Amino acid sequence: MLLSNLTTMRVGGEARELIEPATTSALVAASLDAWNSGEEWLALGGGSNLVISDEGFDGTVIRVVTRGIERMPSDDGTVRIRVQAGESWDELVAYTVEQGWAGIEALSGIPGSTGASPVQNIGAYGQELSDALVAVEFLDYLSGDLDWLPAAQLGLGYRTSIFKEGRQGIVTAVELALTDTGDGLSEPVAYAQLATALGVAVGERMPLALVRSTVLALRASKGMVLDAADPDSASCGSFFTNPLVGENFARTLPVETPQWPVEPEPSSIAVPLGEEPASPPERTDHRVKLSAAWLIEKAGISRGFSLPGSRAAISSKHTLAITNGGDATAAEVCELARYIQTRVFSEFGVRLQPEPNLVGVHL
Numbered sequence: 001m002l003l004s005n006l007t008t009m010r011v012g013g014e015a016r017e018l019i020e021p022a023t024t025s026a027l028v029a030a031s032l033d034a035w036n037s038g039e040e041w042l043a044l045g046g047g048s049n050l051v052i053s054d055e056g057f058d059g060t061v062i063r064v065v066t067r068g069i070e071r072m073p074s075d076d077g078t079v080r081i082r083v084q085a086g087e088s089w090d091e092l093v094a095y096t097v098e099q100g101w102a103g104i105e106a107l108s109g110i111p112g113s114t115g116a117s118p119v120q121n122i123g124a125y126g127q128e129l130s131d132a133l134v135a136v137e138f139l140d141y142l143s144g145d146l147d148w149l150p151a152a153q154l155g156l157g158y159r160t161s162i163f164k165e166g167r168q169g170i171v172t173a174v175e176l177a178l179t180d181t182g183d184g185l186s187e188p189v190a191y192a193q194l195a196t197a198l199g200v201a202v203g204e205r206m207p208l209a210l211v212r213s214t215v216l217a218l219r220a221s222k223g224m225v226l227d228a229a230d231p232d233s234a235s236c237g238s239f240f241t242n243p244l245v246g247e248n249f250a251r252t253l254p255v256e257t258p259q260w261p262v263e264p265e266p267s268s269i270a271v272p273l274g275e276e277p278a279s280p281p282e283r284t285d286h287r288v289k290l291s292a293a294w295l296i297e298k299a300g301i302s303r304g305f306s307l308p309g310s311r312a313a314i315s316s317k318h319t320l321a322i323t324n325g326g327d328a329t330a331a332e333v334c335e336l337a338r339y340i341q342t343r344v345f346s347e348f349g350v351r352l353q354p355e356p357n358l359v360g361v362h363l
Contacts, residue, residue: 003056006063007047008111008226009236009322009356011330013056015042020063024084024172027066028139028146031170034060035141042359043170045113046088048226049120049236053360054330064115064170069095078177080134085115085172089122096178097208102187103132103178106194108212109219111226111237115171119163120355121156125215126190130156134175141168148175158262158289159241159355186211194218222318232315234324236356239337240292243350250288253348254298258291292352293320299343312336334361 003012019034021027034041040059044050065086072080079101083092093108106125110117118136122129133151140147155162163171179187185205189195195202197214219225223232250259296319306313311328313336315321322336341352341363354363 001061003044003047003052003061006044007050007052008234009047009051009330009333010234010324011054011328011333012050012052012359013054015057015059015061017060018063019060020065022065024066027062027064027170027172031062031139032144034062035144045085045116046111048110048112049116049356051236051330051333051354051356051358051361055360057359062170064113064172066172072175074177076177079180080175080177082137082173082175083114085113085170085174087114088112089114089117093212097212100180100182100184100208101178102181102185102208103127103176104129105186105208105211106189106191106215108215109225114174118154118156118161118171118174119357120159121161123159125194125218127187128156132176132178134177136171136175137173139170139172141170146172158244164357181205184208223315223321223323224318231325232317232321232323235315235321238292238320238355239322240296240320240340240352241355242292243290243295243352244287245290245350246285247288248285249349250290253290257348258294260289262287262289290350293318295344295348295350295352296320296340299340299347301340301343307332307336307339310336314340330361334358334363337363 001015001018003015004010019030021030042057042059042061044061044063066084067086068084070082072082074080089110089112090108092114093104097105104127106127107122110122110124117129118133130151135148135150138147138149184207186208188203188205189198189200192202197218198206200206216225223230224237225233227233301314303314303319304316310332311325312332313323313325315323322333337354344350344352
């Protein structure tokens with residue numbers, strides 16, 4: 001089986017063996033068999049966040065296809081649901097919106113499977129999975145145990161988790177806590193671009209279905225919704241994460257560089273009249289988030305750019321996506337990614353980090 005047929009970037013050679021267990025028990029048994037064999041293995045969900053080498057994968061690819069959504073008892077007023085890892089993430093979001101449950105509506109249109117969502121703590125338009133995630137059911141590679149891990153133990157951060165940092169195994173299910181608002185309205189809109197598209201102020205609530213359709217339209221305008229008729233959607237979505245840098249370094253960048261502090265400034269301390277003023281808090285180098293898309297554009301790389309003779313290109317809609325213009329190879333995709341990294345580093349001294357998982361290829 002060509003893995004290019006199972007990834008949204010449409011690159012990847014042959015898998016030596018591909019298995020698709022239909023139930024959780026079969027998935028556990030097949031995974032343990034593969035692990036005990038001592039051979040190479042790769043867990044594959046929706047294939048939306050992968051770049052696999054043209055040589056393929058000389059081992060067992062475990063494709064997670066288990067399906068099912070179950071509502072669980074809850075004593076805290078939230079709607080608790082357990083979702084099997086093979087469920088399509090966007091279909092899950094559509095289902096929750098139809099039910100009138102708020103909490104993940106702004107994550108509409110993100111491709112891939114539900115089981116893959118905690119790996120990079122997916123996020124968009126002011127929401128992150130960590131806002132709703134309660135726990136994951138996880139089959140641990142080292143112990144072989146199948147346990148529920150609370151979200152607090154997953155090291156969830158900006159596009160990262162313990163799974164992306166080396167904890168090996170397979171997420172077999174996730175548990176989410178959502179809100180039944182009773183009025184069909186969303187969580188407060190937390191992202192300026194989404195609020196503008198909805199014609200409201202940040203913090204307002206809107207009908208869930210309208211938020212979902214607006215997010216889908218915004219993503220489609222950037223080629224970020226899978227669509228066979230749109231060649232820009234043959235991608236991994238955003239290929240690079242927005243860099244996090246120190247505040248001191250951020251000050252050395254051009255004044256027009258978009259920057260967002262990710263840690264609050266120290267609070268002011270009130271001191272009664274006549275008392276000694278408190279010592280100022282020790283200054284730390286706070287973290288600042290930069291726009292990877294802005295850095296790429298200002299480094300001279302425009303939408304639609306491609307290297308001579310390459311079939312990989314920057315999306316014509318969004319500079320943060322690398323697309324497969326038709327029969328591109330993984331080597332061409334990585335060559336373009338390295339070129340982008342080099343240009344941005346040369347111009348700004350910032351090293352862009354890839355967002356997708358790279359299998360058999362390197363940047």
